[in-house]
Structures are given as C-alpha cells and as structure tokens.
Amino acid sequence: MYLLIGLIIVVVSVVAGYTMSHGEWGVLFQPAEFLIILGCGLGAFFGSQTKYTFSLIIKSLKRLFADPGSSKTRYLETLAMLYALFTKMHREGVISIESDVERPESSPIFNKFPAIAKNTVLINFIGDTLRVYLTTGDPADIDSLMKVDMQTIHEEGMLPAHSVSHMAESMPGMGIVACVLGVVLTMGKINEPPEVLGHHIGAALVGTFFGILCCYGLFGPMGSKLENYEAEEHFYFNAVKEAVSAAIRGATPLIAVEYGRRAIPYPFRPKFSEMEDKLKS
Secondary structure, three states, X not given: OHHHHHHHHHHHHHHHHHHHOOOOHHHHOOHHHHHHHHHHHHHHHHHOXXXXXXXXXXXXXXXXXXOOOOOHHHHHHHHHHHHHHHHHHHHHOHHHHHHHHHOHHXXXXXXXXXXXXXXXXXXXXXXXXXXXXXXXXXXXXXXXXXXXXXXXXHHXXXXXXXXXXXXXXXXXXXXXXXXXXXXXXXXXXXXXXXXXXXHHHHHHHHHHHHHHHHHHHHHHHHHHHHHHHHHHHHHHHHHHHHHHHHHHHOOOHHHHHHHHHHOOOHHHOOOHHHHHHHHHO
C-alpha cells in the first residue's frame, strides 16, 4: 500500500512539475528510448539470476504491495502461543511436547492460534529447535543453532531485495546508453535546421531522465521495500528466539516469554500488564 502511494506521488510530482513548466508531452514520449532502457535493464537483471534466486524473486513479488503485519496483536498472540507451549513443558516435562513439534498441524496448542500457525517457517523454526532439545537434552548449543537458522532465513530473504536494488542502480547507466544512441542519431542529422536538431537532442536526453527516474523513483523503492519487509520479519523471529532460548535454559514460562517481550521493537512491544492479561485469557 505504501509503495503504491509512493509511486503515485512520484508520477504526480513529475507530471505536475513538467506541466507547470509548460513542457511539451510529445517530446517525452519516446518508445524507442523506453524499450532500450527497460529491455537492457531487465535483460541484465534476468541474466544475473540463477534458478534459485529467480524463484525467490517471484515469490517475493507479493511482498511489494503487502505488509509484514507487525503489530502488538501479532506479538501478543505469538507470546501467548509460546507461553502455552512452555507451560506444558514446565508442568508435564519436555517429552510432553513431542507430539506438538512432530505434528504441529494437529497440535492443540498451535491450532489455538491459527493466524500464527499458518506461518510454517516460524513453526518449523520453533519445532526444529525443540526437537533437537528433545533428542539431546543439552541446551548448550541451542541458541547458536537458532542464530544460524535466523541468519539463513534473513540472508535468503534479502537476496530478492539486493537483486532489485542492483537492477535499480543499473538504470541510470542504461539511460546513458539510450541517450548516447540518440546523440549518434542526431549527429546523422547535423545538416538539419536548429529546431530539428533541438528536437532530436531533447529526445536523446529523455533516455537519461527516464533511466534516473526508474532508478530512484521506481525500482529503488521496490528494493528498499523488500529490505524493510525482511527487517521486520527478522525482528519478529528474534523475539521468538529469545523466548525459546530462555525456556530451554530452564526459565519459568512467564520469564521465558518476558525475554521475548523485551526483544520486541518499541512501537509493537506490549506492556507487561497487557501481556499478563493476554496470558491469563
């Protein structure tokens, strides 16, 4: 939503500013320039991908006009789910959650929180960690394992953002390519009157304008949006990590989720009393 609004503001600003300056719109309409810039840019972008990275980019397209859903409610629901899991561990022993982590789709605990449970990456992150602890009974390396898992998830999520950002950075260069070709064509008309030459030079400069606009007004914001999306998800997973790590170290369920609450960014962090009310409910 924010990306769409931003793109509309960019377009309206360019259109309004050019119109206020009494610019001729026919001069800006240069399909050949647009074809060269977008074709070269997208071609180079596609050529730099692997099958794996391209599949990640396709999957990430839905993030461009979506929101991670970071909210106090989402964090409270997650803390409540973890509290229920930790309470069962604390009262009935660690082995009691074996069925929950082995078959999360049929777990009564996870099914109480369908909005959270549909995030299969998160559920696997929690389940795999607890499964290792169930198998080894050793909490020593669990925190490091979760950090490795989070780092992998984060780096994978950043690949599409970096790819789009690199494409954005190439656009001014592609605009120069189109501009130079326009100048070459203009040189072939050097004997034409000044008004004709002026028209062709203006058309050539449209390539530079369009390339820079694509970089900073179109593809650049897309890359930044994907980065910000992944950053919010990383905050979310870090809060879960802190809670799970504390529970495995032997903290009581309430203290464990308090570790998670303290790792939540301030705009979404519930007060302790709010968390306590949620856990009681």
